[in-house]
Amino acid sequence: RGSGAFFCHRCGAKGSWYDLKQRMGDLRNGIVRSFGDDMQQPSAARETAPLPDQRQARAEQELLRDGQFPRSLEFLTDERGLDVQTMELYGIGAGRHSFFADGVWTEEECISFPWISGDGSGTIVRLKHRALSSKAKTRLSPKGGQWGLFGLHTVPPDADYVVVTEGEFDAMAVHQMTGFPAVSLPNGARSLPVEILPQLERFRKIFLWMDDDLAGREGARRIAKKLGLGRCFLVASRNGQPDGPKDANEVLLDGSVDPIALLQQAAPVPHEDILSFRDLRGEVYDELMNKDQSRGIRPLTLPKLAAITKGLRRGELTIFTGRTGMGKTTMLSQLSLDYCLQGAQTLWGSFEIKNSRLALKMLRQLASQPEEEFVQNFSAYADRFESLPMFFMRFFGSTSLDEVIDAMDYAVYAHDVEHVIIDNLQFMTGMAFGRGFDKFEAQDRAIERFRKFASDKDIHVSLVVHPRKEDDGALLTTSSVFGSAKATQEADNVIILQTGRYYKYLDVTKNRFDGDLGRVPFKFEKATNKYSELTQDEVQELDEMARFEAMQAMRSGGPGGPGSAGGAGQRWGKARR
DSSP states (O other): OOSSEEEOTTTOOEEEHHHHHHHTTOOOOOEEETTSOBOOOHHHHHHHOOOOOHHHHHHHHHHHHTTSOHHHHHIIIIISOOOHHHHHHHTOEEEEEEEEETTEEEEEEEEEEEEEOTTSSOOEEEEEEEESSOTTOEEEESTTOOOOOBTGGGSOTTOOEEEEESSHHHHHHHHHHHOOOEEEOTTGGGOOOGGGGGGGTTOSEEEEEOOSSHHHHHHHHHHHHHHOGGGEEEOOSSTTOTTSOSSHHHHHHHOSSOHHHHHHTOEEOOOSSOOOHHHHHHHHHHHHHOHHHHHOBOOSSOHHHHHHHOOBOTTOEEEEEEOTTSOHHHHHHHHHHHHHHTTOOEEEEESSSOHHHHHHHHHHHHHOSOHHHHHHTHHHHHHHHHTSOEEEEOOOSSOOHHHHHHHHHHHHHHHOOOEEEEEOTHHHHGGGTTTTOOHHHHHHHHHHHHHHHHHHHTOEEEEEOOBOOOOTTOOOOGGGBSSOTHHHHHOSEEEEEEEOSSOEEEEEEEETTTOOOEEEEEEEETTTTEEEEOOHHHHHHHHHHHHHHHHHHHHHTSSSGGGSHHHHHHHHHHHHO
């Protein structure tokens, strides 16, 4: 388990630690992906994965070569600095493809990046289409196809080293500048699908040339752990210079940096527990100059919450709490979708609501359209949702904490999950009763394991914990979280869903990142199944109504009768008129 791999000298079987557990029957397949099938093992996935139309894929290569798409050719040569020989070697093409966004289909001119098999057959196993107008408009074809490496077919059969880059342009730039074999990851530095590991197994030395920024360096370290720390070396494009080129393509365009020298200076991955300032220098600079990266992924639909918490950061534990029926699941569904749309690989553990209902809720939030339009375009929205890196645990109801941790562990390894949502903790602590644990001790042990998992695996865990019984109408506080003080002590962030007289709000009562606390008033929009923030004017008017009601209640001698919310609201409306 220490090296992450196994090999049987008797039968020749080999693979990862998780492959061994699967063979021994110790790994339950507890994860499904969005609307897709159960997660398959790599060999099974290759056998059943569809292939693209080979004739059409090669036709796109001819269209680019023959000048049928001059804008794409100009972009590649002028803006990216690539020559025709490199483009032909890697087999890129151009075409027009449709993308669905904001309720409409649009046709876009795209550059096509083929994943060509490395066995010498020349088979195109999959295509990535990227629109010229926006990097966000990217599609893999065919849907459900197998994973591959861009440029693998260019690597000589006897090569024992390879340069692995974050993007396709970087791989072509490396080869054009140095002649070294270079391939690109399918999803950038965020993930390395396990299906790709056998394709990199033969290399004795792997140079990881990711973007020289915080996200790229973190991604390179995670990928190195998967590939084996002993054979991976990290390339730093900036070479310690804060204003240097960020990636290999910028090195090509810059022209003043020696790429071979950068490869020669590539360093092994630093020891996790022992660091020098040289190892930290780049991260310290990013903390200073690129604050948005260190703050994490910002929630798109709740900008006031983003202003307080700054974003979703790896290695943290966030506790969500609130009374029953407050909308904790709906809020977390919306937030997780916000992060997932920005590339955060997400794993949902919904023990209270079945996955089908949760997926429908998220699909409605993704569409953000009235029901009639949502139903009409269901297939388009479902296809888009299915393409997101969103996974769901199969568990429902009371579940062993060990099984949940095992599923999380596998998801982080196999699918590079970086955000796990557990809704909610009480469904795991109940399994410990009868084994000498009281309720508080069981919860403390569960919190401790989730905290350790978030830190050790460098992921974010969002954990729903119910509050203890409080008087109706009383506001919840950090100490209202059920159990001992360990839950909130271990957490980096504590967010409480509160209810006021006329509106609900998120109450950030702990923020270890920078200490900012505050409230985010919100309202529910039934048509889209989403929450939206109240404007300052709306909050001010509702607060004035609450104060007016309180004054009326005091004059009438209590909260009932003439001083009730309905009566006060009606009189407030007359007073405003």
